[in-house]
Amino acid sequence: MLSKKCKYAIHALVYLGERYQQGPVHIQEIAEKQHIPKKFLEAILLELRNAKILHSKKGKGGGYYLYKKPAEVNLIEIIRLMDGAIAMLPCVSLNYYEACEECRDEKNCGIRDAFMGVRDETLRILSESTLEQIMKRQKV
Amino acid sequence: MLSKKCKYAIHALVYLGERYQQGPVHIQEIAEKQHIPKKFLEAILLELRNAKILHSKKGKGGGYYLYKKPAEVNLIEIIRLMDGAIAMLPCVSLNYYEACEECRDEKNCGIRDAFMGVRDETLRILSESTLEQIMKRQKV
DNA sequence: TAATAGTCTATTTAATTAGTAGATTTAAAA
DNA sequence: TTTTAAATCTACTAATTAAATAGACTATTA
Numbered sequence: 001m002l003s004k005k006c007k008y009a010i011h012a013l014v015y016l017g018e019r020y021q022q023g024p025v026h027i028q029e030i031a032e033k034q035h036i037p038k039k040f041l042e043a044i045l046l047e048l049r050n051a052k053i054l055h056s057k058k059g060k061g062g063g064y065y066l067y068k069k070p071a072e073v074n075l076i077e078i079i080r081l082m083d084g085a086i087a088m089l090p091c092v093s094l095n096y097y098e099a100c101e102e103c104r105d106e107k108n109c110g111i112r113d114a115f116m117g118v119r120d121e122t123l124r125i126l127s128e129s130t131l132e133q134i135m136k137r138q139k140v
Numbered sequence: 141m142l143s144k145k146c147k148y149a150i151h152a153l154v155y156l157g158e159r160y161q162q163g164p165v166h167i168q169e170i171a172e173k174q175h176i177p178k179k180f181l182e183a184i185l186l187e188l189r190n191a192k193i194l195h196s197k198k199g200k201g202g203g204y205y206l207y208k209k210p211a212e213v214n215l216i217e218i219i220r221l222m223d224g225a226i227a228m229l230p231c232v233s234l235n236y237y238e239a240c241e242e243c244r245d246e247k248n249c250g251i252r253d254a255f256m257g258v259r260d261e262t263l264r265i266l267s268e269s270t271l272e273q274i275m276k277r278q279k280v
Numbered sequence: 281t282a283a284t285a286g287t288c289t290a291t292t293t294a295a296t297t298a299g300t301a302g303a304t305t306t307a308a309a310a
Numbered sequence: 311t312t313t314t315a316a317a318t319c320t321a322c323t324a325a326t327t328a329a330a331t332a333g334a335c336t337a338t339t340a
Binding site for chain 3: 024026027028042045046049056057058059060061062063064
């Protein structure tokens with residue numbers, strides 16, 4: 001399951017996607033409209049900014065705005081940033097790999113294969129799901 | 141990510157799969173061979189028994205043994221039992237559905253679709269992954 | 281220079297996951 | 311019938327992670 005943090009991030013990004021190239025939106029507004037605790041949202045937006053997905057402007061009239069194009073931000077990137085690995089097992093993760101504690105012979109492990117398949121399909125589907133995609137579906 | 145509990149359950153079941161129809165195996169043995177804390181394993185095996193995947197025999201010479209055929213126990217069933225929902229969002233879960241707190245119009249939510257796709261593919265792959273499958277791959 | 285809005289550091293609270301302890305029940309074998 | 315081995319049940323405790331909060335600091339602009 002995705003964490004609340006990750007869900008909040010997705011909602012905030014879609015919200016900013018709707019305002020792409022319309023200047024900065026301040027945290028307060030996003031927090032209210034998306035029902036996200038403001039302080040929590042601050043931390044989330046900061047991470048997204050450090051990851052170069054958002055930019056921010058300080059001071060009066062400041063706020064956050066989408067830096068990348070909505071078509072170039074996908075769910076994989078957001079989930080990895082917020083929650084870490086996509087895979088269901090650490091020994092199958094591409095970005096957060098860790099060996100299984102007790103597994104002697106990884107190549108010969110009957111369990112891994114299934115989870116590799118899941119990982120690949122998940123990556124495929126979620127990397128096609130961009131903010132643009134999500135916004136389009138929202139409109140219908 | 142799967143919980144340790146779930147990983148332990150999978151390993152214990154594969155272990156019992158290897159001994160299918162060879163009489164009861166006691167907890168102690170499984171715990172030692174699979175490096176699982178015994179008391180924790182007890183609770184896990186009990187759940188698997190209540191779910192009719194395992195049977196047990198009390199008293200001397202007792203232990204646990206696979207009740208279902210190895211070909212009839214798949215990873216979906218184990219994961220649902222141990223960790224709950226397969227889906228990445230509650231509003232997309234078949235067995236553990238919950239509405240999103242702030243979502244007014246679920247049918248019109250652009251986020252859901254992607255996660256439904258992931259759910260379906262995950263279900264497809266993991267329901268094909270049975271203990272029998274896993275054991276076969278182990279042998280190679 | 282006052283007001284606004286993001287940034288940073290630290291803490292607190294809540295929830296979940298993992299692991300432990302010990303008494304009880306059951307069944308087989310001596 | 312008694313002993314012993316094994317599962318069962320109830321109740322904790324510890325550790326980890328997720329979620330939320332507080333407040334001081336910094337930058338910007340009108």
